[in-house]
Amino acid sequence: MKKIGLFIEFKDDEIKPANDGMVTMAQGDGHELFALVVNADAAACRERLSAYGVSAVVDITAGGGAWHPDGWADAVVQAMNACGIETLMGLTSPQGRDLLPRIAAVLDAPLVMDCVGVDLDRNVARTTQYSGKAMAEIQLTGRHHIYGIRAGAVSPAPRAAAAEVHAFSAVEPTASGIEVLSTRPGEAGTVDLAEADIIIAGGRGMKSGENFKLLQDCARAMGAAVGASRVAVDEGWVPYTFQVGQTGSKVNPKVYIACGISGSVQHFAGMKSSEMIIAVNKDPGAAIIGKCDYYIVGDLFEIIPEVTRALGAAG
Amino acid sequence: MKIYVCVKHVPDSAATITIRDGSRIEENITFLMNPYDEHAITEAAGLRSQLPDAEVVAVCVAGPAAENTLRSAMAMGADRSILVVADRQIDSMLTARALQAAIEADGTPHLILAGKESIDAEGMQTMFRLARYFGMPAATNAVKISLEADGAVVESEKEAGSRDILRLTLPCVIGAGRGLNTPRYPTLPDIIKARKREVKKIDLADLDVSSPGGKTEILSLAPVAENREPREIAGDAAAAARELVRILKEEAKVL
Numbered sequence: 306m307k308k309i310g311l312f313i314e315f316k317d318d319e320i321k322p323a324n325d326g327m328v329t330m331a332q333g334d335g336h337e338l339f340a341l342v343v344n345a346d347a348a349a350c351r352e353r354l355s356a357y358g359v360s361a362v363v364d365i366t367a368g369g370g371a372w373h374p375d376g377w378a379d380a381v382v383q384a385m386n387a388c389g390i391e392t393l394m395g396l397t398s399p400q401g402r403d404l405l406p407r408i409a410a411v412l413d414a415p416l417v418m419d420c421v422g423v424d425l426d427r428n429v430a431r432t433t434q435y436s437g438k439a440m441a442e443i444q445l446t447g448r449h450h451i452y453g454i455r456a457g458a459v460s461p462a463p464r465a466a467a468a469e470v471h472a473f474s475a476v477e478p479t480a481s482g483i484e485v486l487s488t489r490p491g492e493a494g495t496v497d498l499a500e501a502d503i504i505i506a507g508g509r510g511m512k513s514g515e516n517f518k519l520l521q522d523c524a525r526a527m528g529a530a531v532g533a534s535r536v537a538v539d540e541g542w543v544p545y546t547f548q549v550g551q552t553g554s555k556v557n558p559k560v561y562i563a564c565g566i567s568g569s570v571q572h573f574a575g576m577k578s579s580e581m582i583i584a585v586n587k588d589p590g591a592a593i594i595g596k597c598d599y600y601i602v603g604d605l606f607e608i609i610p611e612v613t614r615a616l617g618a619a620g
Numbered sequence: 621m622k623i624y625v626c627v628k629h630v631p632d633s634a635a636t637i638t639i640r641d642g643s644r645i646e647e648n649i650t651f652l653m654n655p656y657d658e659h660a661i662t663e664a665a666g667l668r669s670q671l672p673d674a675e676v677v678a679v680c681v682a683g684p685a686a687e688n689t690l691r692s693a694m695a696m697g698a699d700r701s702i703l704v705v706a707d708r709q710i711d712s713m714l715t716a717r718a719l720q721a722a723i724e725a726d727g728t729p730h731l732i733l734a735g736k737e738s739i740d741a742e743g744m745q746t747m748f749r750l751a752r753y754f755g756m757p758a759a760t761n762a763v764k765i766s767l768e769a770d771g772a773v774v775e776s777e778k779e780a781g782s783r784d785i786l787r788l789t790l791p792c793v794i795g796a797g798r799g800l801n802t803p804r805y806p807t808l809p810d811i812i813k814a815r816k817r818e819v820k821k822i823d824l825a826d827l828d829v830s831s832p833g834g835k836t837e838i839l840s841l842a843p844v845a846e847n848r849e850p851r852e853i854a855g856d857a858a859a860a861a862r863e864l865v866r867i868l869k870e871e872a873k874v875l
Contacts, residue, residue, distance in 0.1 A: 374784075398779065399761070399778040400778065402744055402761070405745075406749070410748045410749045410751070411752065412833065413713070413752075413831075413833030414834055415711075415835055416745050416836075417836060419742060429839065433742075433844060435631060435645065436739060439843060439844060440842050440843075440844050441838050441840070442839040443839065444836065444837045445835075445836055446834045446836070447835065448833075449833075449834070450834075453744075482788055483757045486785040487784075487785045488778075488784050488785070489783045489785065490782050491781030491783075492780065502874055527868065527874075527875060545798050546799075551739055552655050552656065552798050559872055559874050571634065574739075580872070581867075581871070583853075583864065583867070594850060595850060596848060598848050599850070599853050599867060601864065602852070607857040608860055608861055611860070612861040614861070615861045616865055
């Protein structure tokens with residue numbers, strides 16, 4: 306039995322749904338699960354975390370409540386030491402990418418990011434490498450073990466526990482070389498690609514930035530996030546934050562709808578772990594047609610508005 | 621003033637990966653510079669003009685074949701380069717220590733740039749470890765870097781396009797993101813000039829590096845099977861659209 310620390314992420318003061326799958330991954334073999342909550346309302350999420358098997362919520366206060374990458378990393382390390390936690394899990398989200406490697410660096414501990422599975426007894430992580438073409442089993446050796454978990458890798462499974470909340474005040478760390486000047490919010494209401502359940506993405510076949518409005522409308526009707534291929538980004542039709550692929554977001558939604566995307570290896574590197582891939586393409590010879598679950602050969606400019614209409618009728 | 625840029629020699633993402641002995645890849649394929657490192661090199665070449673007597677040095681830890689990647693880095697703007705020759709794959713903990721030792725032996729960094737992650741191992745951590753070993757601040761996924769007299773202001777991109785605006789003291793380590801710049805691909809004269817530039821080779825065994833905190837080791841590597849069976853949704857646009865919505869609702873259960 307081990308004490309497992311789980312770094313819990315929030316968005317707009319709400320606990321992120323992706324945490325549930327991560328907590329589920331840590332269940333099993335009677336490990337003791339500690340949720341580590343930094344500068345957030347720990348009491349408010351106690352019930353939700355208990356429902357997935359968390360037995361202690363560590364309510365960490367750091368740096369007067371403000372966000373600071375080094376300050377938070379240091380506070381998590383202090384809480385781990387105080388609770389005797391040597392294994393830490395967190396999401397491979399933008400925040401996790403900023404924090405988990407800092408924590409690993411402070412502890413000089415091995416870290417595997419973007420894990421799709423973990424064996425906490427053997428300290429082995431499973432993750433994809435080489436653009437999703439290979440699955441690696443990686444042994445972590447050392448006193449501490451840190452895992453970044455891919456959002457959506459495991460479906461949440463409830464397991465009742467009764468978590469207690471423990472307050473923890475982190476000691477001010479020694480001066481950091483980083484000053485957080487400000488945080489500029491992204492576009493309101495944007496669903497983050499990495500954690501979206503449905504993604505509708507456009508490629509070369511979209512022909513212009515204006516035409517992405519068709520996808521936006523359809524996305525709104527089905528609660529999806531909008532993505533794009535590298536071509537659409539390089540053409541300047543949408544910002545690079547939309548890009549799915551090798552050098553964009555790696556996503557694994559329940560459904561990925563690719564519109565006018567030929568399906569290059571680099572694009573697949575970012576979305577091949579989607580549960581279901583649906584292609585809409587006028588070219589029956591496009592690579593994606595042979596590597597999807599469903600395809601429609603036809604004109605996306607006719608089909609997508611029909612989908613939006615059908616969703617309206619269904620909703 | 622020296623700007624060091626850490627680059628990685630990685631398999632071309634379009635290459636077919638073949639696995640040997642269940643734990644490593646067949647290396648008889650095209651390797652090139654990690655795409656995020658191209659942004660780092662391009663940025664370094666741009667920043668050089670803002671600094672007096674600045675020199676851009678590319679550093680890589682890999683097998684001897686990585687000289688090609690360093691030639692690319694020099695064609696894209698690095699003045700010279702250092703290759704720490706390793707005869708085996710090493711993890712990010714050891715790589716960071718090797719980079720630190722090689723940089724320390726070479727000079728005093730004003731700034732260290734790297735790609736935010738590599739596209740082969742996708743470890744996302746080496747630059748943070750390097751910063752820690754040096755005792756420097758670090759920022760990742762940088763989409764804008766402005767140098768000031770005593771620091772660097774970095775816009776670090778976070779979730780859904782939000783950004784942290786950070787001021788880092790110098791020297792510091794910055795991980796380049798996709799939005800930082802448009803890589804400046806070399807012209808033929810650039811490539812020819814790069815052939816004459818120095819690639820200093822150091823043997824990993826000659827550097828005093830160890831990784832006392834632990835390590836990661838690949839136990840097994842297996843190809844990921846592509847086992848989808850594509851089925852056509854037929855009919856005119858309206859019928860296909862209705863069927864797609866039915867699939868979303870009844871099969872994928874996302875509506």
